[in-house]
Amino acid sequence: MTLALIFDVFGTCVDWRTSVARDVAAALPHVDAIQFAMDWRAEYDPAMKRIRDGGRGYVPLDDLHLENLHRVAARHGVTAPDSLNTAWERLDPWADVVPGLTHLRKTHIIAPCSNGSIALMTRLARYAQLPWDCILGADLARDYKPNPAVYLASCAALxxxxxxxxxxxAHNGDLFAARDAGLYTAFVPRPTEYGPDQATDLAPEADWTVVARDFTDLARQMA
Known part of the structure:
Protein backbone atom coordinates (compact mmCIF):
# COMPACT_ATOMS: atom_id res chain seq x y z
CA MET A 1 0.00 0.00 0.00
CA THR A 2 1.40 3.39 -1.01
CA LEU A 3 1.33 5.73 1.99
CA ALA A 4 3.62 8.47 0.66
CA LEU A 5 4.52 9.99 -2.67
CA ILE A 6 7.90 11.64 -3.08
CA PHE A 7 8.58 13.85 -6.06
CA ASP A 8 11.38 14.92 -8.29
CA VAL A 9 11.08 18.70 -8.48
CA PHE A 10 13.24 20.29 -11.23
CA GLY A 11 11.38 19.55 -14.45
CA THR A 12 8.71 17.34 -12.88
CA CYS A 13 7.05 19.97 -10.68
CA VAL A 14 8.50 23.23 -11.97
CA ASP A 15 9.54 24.78 -15.26
CA TRP A 16 13.17 25.63 -14.51
CA ARG A 17 14.08 26.53 -18.11
CA THR A 18 11.88 29.55 -18.70
CA SER A 19 11.89 30.59 -15.04
CA VAL A 20 15.68 30.73 -14.79
CA ALA A 21 15.88 32.43 -18.18
CA ARG A 22 13.55 35.16 -16.91
CA ASP A 23 15.95 36.00 -14.07
CA VAL A 24 18.99 35.72 -16.35
CA ALA A 25 17.43 38.20 -18.77
CA ALA A 26 16.87 40.67 -15.94
CA ALA A 27 20.40 40.33 -14.53
CA LEU A 28 22.35 39.86 -17.77
CA PRO A 29 20.37 41.59 -20.53
CA HIS A 30 23.03 41.14 -23.22
CA VAL A 31 23.17 37.33 -23.16
CA ASP A 32 20.88 34.73 -24.74
CA ALA A 33 18.91 34.04 -21.57
CA ILE A 34 17.43 30.70 -22.66
CA GLN A 35 20.81 29.40 -23.79
CA PHE A 36 22.43 30.62 -20.58
CA ALA A 37 19.79 28.79 -18.52
CA MET A 38 20.31 25.62 -20.55
CA ASP A 39 24.09 25.86 -20.20
CA TRP A 40 23.77 26.42 -16.46
CA ARG A 41 21.55 23.37 -16.11
CA ALA A 42 23.99 21.32 -18.21
CA GLU A 43 26.60 21.77 -15.47
CA TYR A 44 24.23 20.25 -12.89
CA ASP A 45 24.84 16.55 -13.44
CA PRO A 46 28.64 16.69 -13.90
CA ALA A 47 28.94 18.67 -10.67
CA MET A 48 26.91 16.11 -8.75
CA LYS A 49 28.63 13.16 -10.40
CA ARG A 50 31.96 14.08 -8.80
CA ILE A 51 30.23 13.81 -5.42
CA ARG A 52 28.27 10.66 -6.25
CA ASP A 53 31.49 8.99 -7.43
CA GLY A 54 33.38 9.93 -4.27
CA GLY A 55 35.70 12.47 -5.87
CA ARG A 56 34.41 15.25 -3.63
CA GLY A 57 32.60 15.40 -0.30
CA TYR A 58 28.97 16.40 -0.15
CA VAL A 59 28.32 20.00 -1.20
CA PRO A 60 24.73 21.35 -1.15
CA LEU A 61 23.25 22.11 -4.54
CA ASP A 62 23.03 25.83 -3.74
CA ASP A 63 26.83 25.96 -3.69
CA LEU A 64 27.21 23.81 -6.80
CA HIS A 65 24.75 26.09 -8.62
CA LEU A 66 26.84 29.13 -7.64
CA GLU A 67 30.07 27.53 -8.85
CA ASN A 68 28.35 26.55 -12.08
CA LEU A 69 26.90 30.04 -12.51
CA HIS A 70 30.32 31.65 -12.56
CA ARG A 71 31.70 28.95 -14.85
CA VAL A 72 28.90 29.48 -17.38
CA ALA A 73 29.06 33.28 -17.09
CA ALA A 74 32.76 33.19 -17.94
CA ARG A 75 32.02 31.12 -21.05
CA HIS A 76 29.42 33.70 -22.08
CA GLY A 77 31.89 36.52 -21.48
CA VAL A 78 29.98 38.17 -18.65
CA THR A 79 30.21 38.54 -14.88
CA ALA A 80 27.13 37.27 -13.07
CA PRO A 81 26.10 38.60 -9.66
CA ASP A 82 25.94 35.98 -6.90
CA SER A 83 22.33 37.02 -6.33
CA LEU A 84 21.36 35.43 -9.64
CA ASN A 85 21.85 32.05 -7.95
CA THR A 86 18.53 32.54 -6.14
CA ALA A 87 16.78 32.14 -9.51
CA TRP A 88 16.49 28.45 -8.60
CA GLU A 89 14.25 29.44 -5.68
CA ARG A 90 11.78 31.18 -8.03
CA LEU A 91 10.68 28.50 -10.48
CA ASP A 92 7.11 28.50 -11.76
CA PRO A 93 5.12 25.28 -11.29
CA TRP A 94 3.50 23.58 -14.25
CA ALA A 95 -0.22 24.45 -14.30
CA ASP A 96 -1.40 21.04 -13.05
CA VAL A 97 1.04 20.76 -10.15
CA VAL A 98 -0.51 22.73 -7.29
CA PRO A 99 -4.07 21.44 -7.84
CA GLY A 100 -2.77 17.90 -8.31
CA LEU A 101 -0.64 18.00 -5.17
CA THR A 102 -3.49 19.49 -3.20
CA HIS A 103 -5.71 16.54 -4.13
CA LEU A 104 -2.98 13.99 -3.49
CA ARG A 105 -2.30 15.43 -0.04
CA LYS A 106 -5.82 14.54 1.04
CA THR A 107 -4.98 10.85 0.94
CA HIS A 108 -1.16 10.58 0.94
CA ILE A 109 1.90 12.12 2.51
CA ILE A 110 3.62 14.21 -0.16
CA ALA A 111 7.18 15.51 -0.14
CA PRO A 112 9.95 16.42 -2.55
CA CYS A 113 12.82 13.98 -3.06
CA SER A 114 15.03 16.42 -4.89
CA ASN A 115 18.73 17.01 -5.32
CA GLY A 116 17.98 20.53 -4.13
CA SER A 117 18.91 21.40 -0.55
CA ILE A 118 16.33 21.73 2.21
CA ALA A 119 16.84 25.50 2.12
CA LEU A 120 16.34 25.69 -1.64
CA MET A 121 13.29 23.40 -1.61
CA THR A 122 11.71 25.35 1.27
CA ARG A 123 12.08 28.70 -0.47
CA LEU A 124 10.91 27.24 -3.78
CA ALA A 125 7.86 25.71 -2.09
CA ARG A 126 6.93 29.10 -0.64
CA TYR A 127 7.36 30.80 -4.03
CA ALA A 128 5.49 28.18 -6.05
CA GLN A 129 2.93 27.38 -3.31
CA LEU A 130 3.81 23.68 -3.31
CA PRO A 131 1.86 22.15 -0.40
CA TRP A 132 4.46 19.65 0.85
CA ASP A 133 4.07 17.88 4.18
CA CYS A 134 7.84 18.02 4.71
CA ILE A 135 11.09 18.43 2.75
CA LEU A 136 13.15 15.32 1.92
CA GLY A 137 15.96 14.56 -0.51
CA ALA A 138 19.69 14.99 -0.96
CA ASP A 139 20.49 16.91 2.25
CA LEU A 140 19.21 14.02 4.37
CA ALA A 141 21.40 11.48 2.61
CA ARG A 142 24.31 13.84 1.94
CA ASP A 143 24.36 12.30 -1.50
CA TYR A 144 22.70 12.84 -4.87
CA LYS A 145 20.19 10.94 -6.93
CA PRO A 146 20.26 8.52 -8.57
CA ASN A 147 22.34 6.97 -5.78
CA PRO A 148 19.99 4.75 -3.76
CA ALA A 149 20.88 6.40 -0.47
CA VAL A 150 18.75 9.42 -1.38
CA TYR A 151 15.55 7.43 -1.93
CA LEU A 152 16.18 5.24 1.11
CA ALA A 153 16.93 8.19 3.40
CA SER A 154 13.65 9.81 2.37
CA CYS A 155 11.73 6.62 3.17
CA ALA A 156 13.55 6.24 6.49
CA ALA A 157 12.78 9.84 7.46
CA LEU A 158 9.07 9.02 7.09
CA ALA A 170 9.30 13.02 -15.37
CA HIS A 171 12.67 11.33 -15.85
CA ASN A 172 12.91 7.62 -16.55
CA GLY A 173 16.41 7.43 -15.08
CA ASP A 174 15.14 8.67 -11.72
CA LEU A 175 12.45 6.02 -11.73
CA PHE A 176 14.81 3.17 -12.67
CA ALA A 177 16.95 4.07 -9.65
CA ALA A 178 13.95 4.41 -7.34
CA ARG A 179 12.54 1.06 -8.46
CA ASP A 180 15.91 -0.59 -7.88
CA ALA A 181 15.77 0.81 -4.33
CA GLY A 182 12.39 -0.87 -3.80
CA LEU A 183 9.98 2.02 -4.33
CA TYR A 184 6.86 2.15 -6.45
CA THR A 185 7.12 4.48 -9.44
CA ALA A 186 4.98 7.00 -11.31
CA PHE A 187 5.92 8.63 -14.61
CA VAL A 188 4.46 12.02 -15.55
CA PRO A 189 5.87 13.39 -18.83
CA ARG A 190 7.05 16.97 -19.19
CA PRO A 191 7.72 17.08 -22.93
CA THR A 192 8.74 20.75 -22.97
CA GLU A 193 11.09 20.76 -19.96
CA TYR A 194 14.04 21.31 -22.31
CA GLY A 195 12.09 23.29 -24.87
CA PRO A 196 10.33 22.48 -28.13
CA ASP A 197 13.11 20.22 -29.40
CA GLN A 198 13.23 17.92 -26.38
CA ALA A 199 14.10 14.38 -27.44
CA THR A 200 14.28 12.50 -24.11
CA ASP A 201 11.75 11.34 -21.52
CA LEU A 202 8.84 11.88 -23.87
CA ALA A 203 7.31 8.51 -22.92
CA PRO A 204 7.69 5.83 -20.24
CA GLU A 205 10.63 3.52 -20.85
CA ALA A 206 9.47 0.75 -18.52
CA ASP A 207 6.35 -0.70 -16.98
CA TRP A 208 6.13 1.85 -14.19
CA THR A 209 3.54 1.37 -11.43
CA VAL A 210 1.57 4.36 -12.69
CA VAL A 211 1.79 6.39 -15.90
CA ALA A 212 -0.19 9.64 -15.71
CA ARG A 213 -0.78 12.51 -18.14
CA ASP A 214 -0.22 15.10 -15.42
CA PHE A 215 -0.61 15.53 -11.66
CA THR A 216 -4.37 15.82 -11.92
CA ASP A 217 -4.51 12.45 -13.64
CA LEU A 218 -2.07 11.06 -11.05
CA ALA A 219 -4.36 12.20 -8.23
CA ARG A 220 -7.31 10.53 -9.94
CA GLN A 221 -5.42 7.26 -10.32
CA MET A 222 -4.17 7.33 -6.71
CA ALA A 223 -7.56 8.14 -5.17
Missing amino acids: RLDPGEVMMVA
Missing part, protein backbone atom coordinates in the same frame (compact mmCIF):
# COMPACT_ATOMS: atom_id res chain seq x y z
CA ARG A 159 9.53 5.72 8.96
CA LEU A 160 8.18 3.88 5.94
CA ASP A 161 9.52 0.92 4.06
CA PRO A 162 10.45 1.58 0.41
CA GLY A 163 7.49 -0.61 -0.58
CA GLU A 164 5.16 1.94 1.04
CA VAL A 165 6.52 4.87 -0.96
CA MET A 166 6.12 5.94 -4.60
CA MET A 167 8.64 8.06 -6.49
CA VAL A 168 7.06 10.46 -9.00
CA ALA A 169 9.23 11.85 -11.78
Whole structure:
Protein backbone atom coordinates (compact mmCIF):
# COMPACT_ATOMS: atom_id res chain seq x y z
CA MET A 1 0.00 0.00 0.00
CA THR A 2 1.40 3.39 -1.01
CA LEU A 3 1.33 5.73 1.99
CA ALA A 4 3.62 8.47 0.66
CA LEU A 5 4.52 9.99 -2.67
CA ILE A 6 7.90 11.64 -3.08
CA PHE A 7 8.58 13.85 -6.06
CA ASP A 8 11.38 14.92 -8.29
CA VAL A 9 11.08 18.70 -8.48
CA PHE A 10 13.24 20.29 -11.23
CA GLY A 11 11.38 19.55 -14.45
CA THR A 12 8.71 17.34 -12.88
CA CYS A 13 7.05 19.97 -10.68
CA VAL A 14 8.50 23.23 -11.97
CA ASP A 15 9.54 24.78 -15.26
CA TRP A 16 13.17 25.63 -14.51
CA ARG A 17 14.08 26.53 -18.11
CA THR A 18 11.88 29.55 -18.70
CA SER A 19 11.89 30.59 -15.04
CA VAL A 20 15.68 30.73 -14.79
CA ALA A 21 15.88 32.43 -18.18
CA ARG A 22 13.55 35.16 -16.91
CA ASP A 23 15.95 36.00 -14.07
CA VAL A 24 18.99 35.72 -16.35
CA ALA A 25 17.43 38.20 -18.77
CA ALA A 26 16.87 40.67 -15.94
CA ALA A 27 20.40 40.33 -14.53
CA LEU A 28 22.35 39.86 -17.77
CA PRO A 29 20.37 41.59 -20.53
CA HIS A 30 23.03 41.14 -23.22
CA VAL A 31 23.17 37.33 -23.16
CA ASP A 32 20.88 34.73 -24.74
CA ALA A 33 18.91 34.04 -21.57
CA ILE A 34 17.43 30.70 -22.66
CA GLN A 35 20.81 29.40 -23.79
CA PHE A 36 22.43 30.62 -20.58
CA ALA A 37 19.79 28.79 -18.52
CA MET A 38 20.31 25.62 -20.55
CA ASP A 39 24.09 25.86 -20.20
CA TRP A 40 23.77 26.42 -16.46
CA ARG A 41 21.55 23.37 -16.11
CA ALA A 42 23.99 21.32 -18.21
CA GLU A 43 26.60 21.77 -15.47
CA TYR A 44 24.23 20.25 -12.89
CA ASP A 45 24.84 16.55 -13.44
CA PRO A 46 28.64 16.69 -13.90
CA ALA A 47 28.94 18.67 -10.67
CA MET A 48 26.91 16.11 -8.75
CA LYS A 49 28.63 13.16 -10.40
CA ARG A 50 31.96 14.08 -8.80
CA ILE A 51 30.23 13.81 -5.42
CA ARG A 52 28.27 10.66 -6.25
CA ASP A 53 31.49 8.99 -7.43
CA GLY A 54 33.38 9.93 -4.27
CA GLY A 55 35.70 12.47 -5.87
CA ARG A 56 34.41 15.25 -3.63
CA GLY A 57 32.60 15.40 -0.30
CA TYR A 58 28.97 16.40 -0.15
CA VAL A 59 28.32 20.00 -1.20
CA PRO A 60 24.73 21.35 -1.15
CA LEU A 61 23.25 22.11 -4.54
CA ASP A 62 23.03 25.83 -3.74
CA ASP A 63 26.83 25.96 -3.69
CA LEU A 64 27.21 23.81 -6.80
CA HIS A 65 24.75 26.09 -8.62
CA LEU A 66 26.84 29.13 -7.64
CA GLU A 67 30.07 27.53 -8.85
CA ASN A 68 28.35 26.55 -12.08
CA LEU A 69 26.90 30.04 -12.51
CA HIS A 70 30.32 31.65 -12.56
CA ARG A 71 31.70 28.95 -14.85
CA VAL A 72 28.90 29.48 -17.38
CA ALA A 73 29.06 33.28 -17.09
CA ALA A 74 32.76 33.19 -17.94
CA ARG A 75 32.02 31.12 -21.05
CA HIS A 76 29.42 33.70 -22.08
CA GLY A 77 31.89 36.52 -21.48
CA VAL A 78 29.98 38.17 -18.65
CA THR A 79 30.21 38.54 -14.88
CA ALA A 80 27.13 37.27 -13.07
CA PRO A 81 26.10 38.60 -9.66
CA ASP A 82 25.94 35.98 -6.90
CA SER A 83 22.33 37.02 -6.33
CA LEU A 84 21.36 35.43 -9.64
CA ASN A 85 21.85 32.05 -7.95
CA THR A 86 18.53 32.54 -6.14
CA ALA A 87 16.78 32.14 -9.51
CA TRP A 88 16.49 28.45 -8.60
CA GLU A 89 14.25 29.44 -5.68
CA ARG A 90 11.78 31.18 -8.03
CA LEU A 91 10.68 28.50 -10.48
CA ASP A 92 7.11 28.50 -11.76
CA PRO A 93 5.12 25.28 -11.29
CA TRP A 94 3.50 23.58 -14.25
CA ALA A 95 -0.22 24.45 -14.30
CA ASP A 96 -1.40 21.04 -13.05
CA VAL A 97 1.04 20.76 -10.15
CA VAL A 98 -0.51 22.73 -7.29
CA PRO A 99 -4.07 21.44 -7.84
CA GLY A 100 -2.77 17.90 -8.31
CA LEU A 101 -0.64 18.00 -5.17
CA THR A 102 -3.49 19.49 -3.20
CA HIS A 103 -5.71 16.54 -4.13
CA LEU A 104 -2.98 13.99 -3.49
CA ARG A 105 -2.30 15.43 -0.04
CA LYS A 106 -5.82 14.54 1.04
CA THR A 107 -4.98 10.85 0.94
CA HIS A 108 -1.16 10.58 0.94
CA ILE A 109 1.90 12.12 2.51
CA ILE A 110 3.62 14.21 -0.16
CA ALA A 111 7.18 15.51 -0.14
CA PRO A 112 9.95 16.42 -2.55
CA CYS A 113 12.82 13.98 -3.06
CA SER A 114 15.03 16.42 -4.89
CA ASN A 115 18.73 17.01 -5.32
CA GLY A 116 17.98 20.53 -4.13
CA SER A 117 18.91 21.40 -0.55
CA ILE A 118 16.33 21.73 2.21
CA ALA A 119 16.84 25.50 2.12
CA LEU A 120 16.34 25.69 -1.64
CA MET A 121 13.29 23.40 -1.61
CA THR A 122 11.71 25.35 1.27
CA ARG A 123 12.08 28.70 -0.47
CA LEU A 124 10.91 27.24 -3.78
CA ALA A 125 7.86 25.71 -2.09
CA ARG A 126 6.93 29.10 -0.64
CA TYR A 127 7.36 30.80 -4.03
CA ALA A 128 5.49 28.18 -6.05
CA GLN A 129 2.93 27.38 -3.31
CA LEU A 130 3.81 23.68 -3.31
CA PRO A 131 1.86 22.15 -0.40
CA TRP A 132 4.46 19.65 0.85
CA ASP A 133 4.07 17.88 4.18
CA CYS A 134 7.84 18.02 4.71
CA ILE A 135 11.09 18.43 2.75
CA LEU A 136 13.15 15.32 1.92
CA GLY A 137 15.96 14.56 -0.51
CA ALA A 138 19.69 14.99 -0.96
CA ASP A 139 20.49 16.91 2.25
CA LEU A 140 19.21 14.02 4.37
CA ALA A 141 21.40 11.48 2.61
CA ARG A 142 24.31 13.84 1.94
CA ASP A 143 24.36 12.30 -1.50
CA TYR A 144 22.70 12.84 -4.87
CA LYS A 145 20.19 10.94 -6.93
CA PRO A 146 20.26 8.52 -8.57
CA ASN A 147 22.34 6.97 -5.78
CA PRO A 148 19.99 4.75 -3.76
CA ALA A 149 20.88 6.40 -0.47
CA VAL A 150 18.75 9.42 -1.38
CA TYR A 151 15.55 7.43 -1.93
CA LEU A 152 16.18 5.24 1.11
CA ALA A 153 16.93 8.19 3.40
CA SER A 154 13.65 9.81 2.37
CA CYS A 155 11.73 6.62 3.17
CA ALA A 156 13.55 6.24 6.49
CA ALA A 157 12.78 9.84 7.46
CA LEU A 158 9.07 9.02 7.09
CA ARG A 159 9.53 5.72 8.96
CA LEU A 160 8.18 3.88 5.94
CA ASP A 161 9.52 0.92 4.06
CA PRO A 162 10.45 1.58 0.41
CA GLY A 163 7.49 -0.61 -0.58
CA GLU A 164 5.16 1.94 1.04
CA VAL A 165 6.52 4.87 -0.96
CA MET A 166 6.12 5.94 -4.60
CA MET A 167 8.64 8.06 -6.49
CA VAL A 168 7.06 10.46 -9.00
CA ALA A 169 9.23 11.85 -11.78
CA ALA A 170 9.30 13.02 -15.37
CA HIS A 171 12.67 11.33 -15.85
CA ASN A 172 12.91 7.62 -16.55
CA GLY A 173 16.41 7.43 -15.08
CA ASP A 174 15.14 8.67 -11.72
CA LEU A 175 12.45 6.02 -11.73
CA PHE A 176 14.81 3.17 -12.67
CA ALA A 177 16.95 4.07 -9.65
CA ALA A 178 13.95 4.41 -7.34
CA ARG A 179 12.54 1.06 -8.46
CA ASP A 180 15.91 -0.59 -7.88
CA ALA A 181 15.77 0.81 -4.33
CA GLY A 182 12.39 -0.87 -3.80
CA LEU A 183 9.98 2.02 -4.33
CA TYR A 184 6.86 2.15 -6.45
CA THR A 185 7.12 4.48 -9.44
CA ALA A 186 4.98 7.00 -11.31
CA PHE A 187 5.92 8.63 -14.61
CA VAL A 188 4.46 12.02 -15.55
CA PRO A 189 5.87 13.39 -18.83
CA ARG A 190 7.05 16.97 -19.19
CA PRO A 191 7.72 17.08 -22.93
CA THR A 192 8.74 20.75 -22.97
CA GLU A 193 11.09 20.76 -19.96
CA TYR A 194 14.04 21.31 -22.31
CA GLY A 195 12.09 23.29 -24.87
CA PRO A 196 10.33 22.48 -28.13
CA ASP A 197 13.11 20.22 -29.40
CA GLN A 198 13.23 17.92 -26.38
CA ALA A 199 14.10 14.38 -27.44
CA THR A 200 14.28 12.50 -24.11
CA ASP A 201 11.75 11.34 -21.52
CA LEU A 202 8.84 11.88 -23.87
CA ALA A 203 7.31 8.51 -22.92
CA PRO A 204 7.69 5.83 -20.24
CA GLU A 205 10.63 3.52 -20.85
CA ALA A 206 9.47 0.75 -18.52
CA ASP A 207 6.35 -0.70 -16.98
CA TRP A 208 6.13 1.85 -14.19
CA THR A 209 3.54 1.37 -11.43
CA VAL A 210 1.57 4.36 -12.69
CA VAL A 211 1.79 6.39 -15.90
CA ALA A 212 -0.19 9.64 -15.71
CA ARG A 213 -0.78 12.51 -18.14
CA ASP A 214 -0.22 15.10 -15.42
CA PHE A 215 -0.61 15.53 -11.66
CA THR A 216 -4.37 15.82 -11.92
CA ASP A 217 -4.51 12.45 -13.64
CA LEU A 218 -2.07 11.06 -11.05
CA ALA A 219 -4.36 12.20 -8.23
CA ARG A 220 -7.31 10.53 -9.94
CA GLN A 221 -5.42 7.26 -10.32
CA MET A 222 -4.17 7.33 -6.71
CA ALA A 223 -7.56 8.14 -5.17
